[in-house]
Amino acid sequence: MRARRATVLVTVVTTLLTAGGAGSALADGDPASDVLLFQDAYLPYFPAPSRPEVQTLTRLLGQVRRDGYPMKVALIQSNGDLGANPDLLGRPADYAELLESELTIRVKKPHLVIVMAEGGLAGRNLGPEGEEILDGIAIDTAAESDGLVRAAIQAVSEIATANGHETALPEIKPNEQPAGPDDGRSHTALYVLSAIIVALGLALIAFALLIRGRRTPA
Numbered sequence: 001m002r003a004r005r006a007t008v009l010v011t012v013v014t015t016l017l018t019a020g021g022a023g024s025a026l027a028d029g030d031p032a033s034d035v036l037l038f039q040d041a042y043l044p045y046f047p048a049p050s051r052p053e054v055q056t057l058t059r060l061l062g063q064v065r066r067d068g069y070p071m072k073v074a075l076i077q078s079n080g081d082l083g084a085n086p087d088l089l090g091r092p093a094d095y096a097e098l099l100e101s102e103l104t105i106r107v108k109k110p111h112l113v114i115v116m117a118e119g120g121l122a123g124r125n126l127g128p129e130g131e132e133i134l135d136g137i138a139i140d141t142a143a144e145s146d147g148l149v150r151a152a153i154q155a156v157s158e159i160a161t162a163n164g165h166e167t168a169l170p171e172i173k174p175n176e177q178p179a180g181p182d183d184g185r186s187h188t189a190l191y192v193l194s195a196i197i198v199a200l201g202l203a204l205i206a207f208a209l210l211i212r213g214r215r216t217p218a
Contacts, residue, residue, distance in 0.1 A: 029083045029084025029085060030081075030082050030083040030084060030085050030098075030099070030102075031045075031081065031083050032074040032076075032081065032082075032099060033099055033102035033103065036072045036074065036099070036103055036110075037103065037105070037106055040058075040061040040062075040065065040070065040071065040072055040073065041054075041057055041058065041061060041072075041073045041074075041075070041152070042073070042074040042075060042081075043075055043145070043149075044075050044076065044077035044078070044081050044145045044148065045077075045078075045080055045081060046077070046078070046080065047077070047144050047145050048145060049075070049145040049146050049148070049149045050145075050146050050149075052172050052173060052174045053146050053149035053150060053153075053172055054149060056149075056153055056170050056171075056172045056173070057073070057149050057152055057153050057156070059170065060153055060156050060157065060167070060170055061073065061156060063167065064156060064160045064165060064167055067160070067165045067167070068165065069111065069160050069163055069164075069165040070107075070111065071110075071111040071112070071113060071156055071159070071160070072103065072107070072110045072111065072112045072113070073112075073113045073114075073115065073152045073155075073156065074095075074099060074112070074113070074114050074115070075115050075145065075148040075149060075152060076089070076092075076095070076114065076115070076116040076117065076148075077117050077144065077145050077148060078117070082095070085098065089116070089118055089119070090116070090118040090119040091119055092114040092115075092116040092119045092120060092121060092122035093114075093122040095114055095116070095122070096112055096114045096122040096123055096124050097124065099112060099114070099124075100112055100124040100125070109124075109125045110124065110125060111123075111124075111125050111126055111159070112124040112125060112126075113126070113134070113152060113155050113156065113159070115139065115148045115151050115152045115155065116148075117139065117141055117144070117147075117148060120134075120137075120139060121134040121135075121137055121139070121151065121155060122134060123155075123159075126159050126163075127159065127162055127163045129159075129162040129163075130159055130162070133155065133158045133159055133162060134155060134159075137151050137154050137155055137158075138151070139151045150172070153169070153170065153172070154169060157169045157170070
């Protein structure tokens with residue numbers, strides 16, 4: 001299991017370093033764009049959502065994927081979840097457009113949902129009823145990250161159904177399974193890797209600007 005996870009992480013790094021050149025691949029700077037290349041949900045760093053909510057969302061995303069309507073969901077609790085783009089907090093539609101462009105290296109037109117604590121929900125490629133559905137979903141901001149997950153569960157269920165993939169809204173059941181020894185480590189590893197990628201990207205950009213400045217004749 002650990003060897004497989006390490007292989008996945010190496011693949012992430014390699015893909016990001018080679019897709020369009022190191023500079024362009026590392027310049028996006030937001031962790032969700034890296035996590036969503038290989039997972040269907042990006043979860044907030046802090047506070048982390050509760051296990052039952054996460055299990056329900058993960059199961060639902062797996063169900064719609066198997067049914068032929070894969071979806072990507074990014075849950076943004078604070079500007080820390082936006083990495084190098086903190087100015088997009090409160091602007092879910094703008095962030096959805098940016099994130100879509102970053103995911104196209106693997107998915108041409110991702111069915112993408114953004115759930116943002118400030119600003120609400122937005123999406124891309126969700127069909128003719130997608131925008132109306134998202135506008136009708138309220139986020140329980142008092143529940144913090146759990147409120148984001150619940151809104152995402154509702155959005156995924158209703159949008160999949162509206163696009164011909166009948167999906168019942170699942171019930172969130174507390175304490176579905178006991179935590180295993182590796183519980184949560186894959187998410188943590190990807191988040192740490194994303195932070196490293198962001199730092200490397202900024203360093204490469206700074207280095208490139210420095211070299212360019214040195215080559216510019218006085």
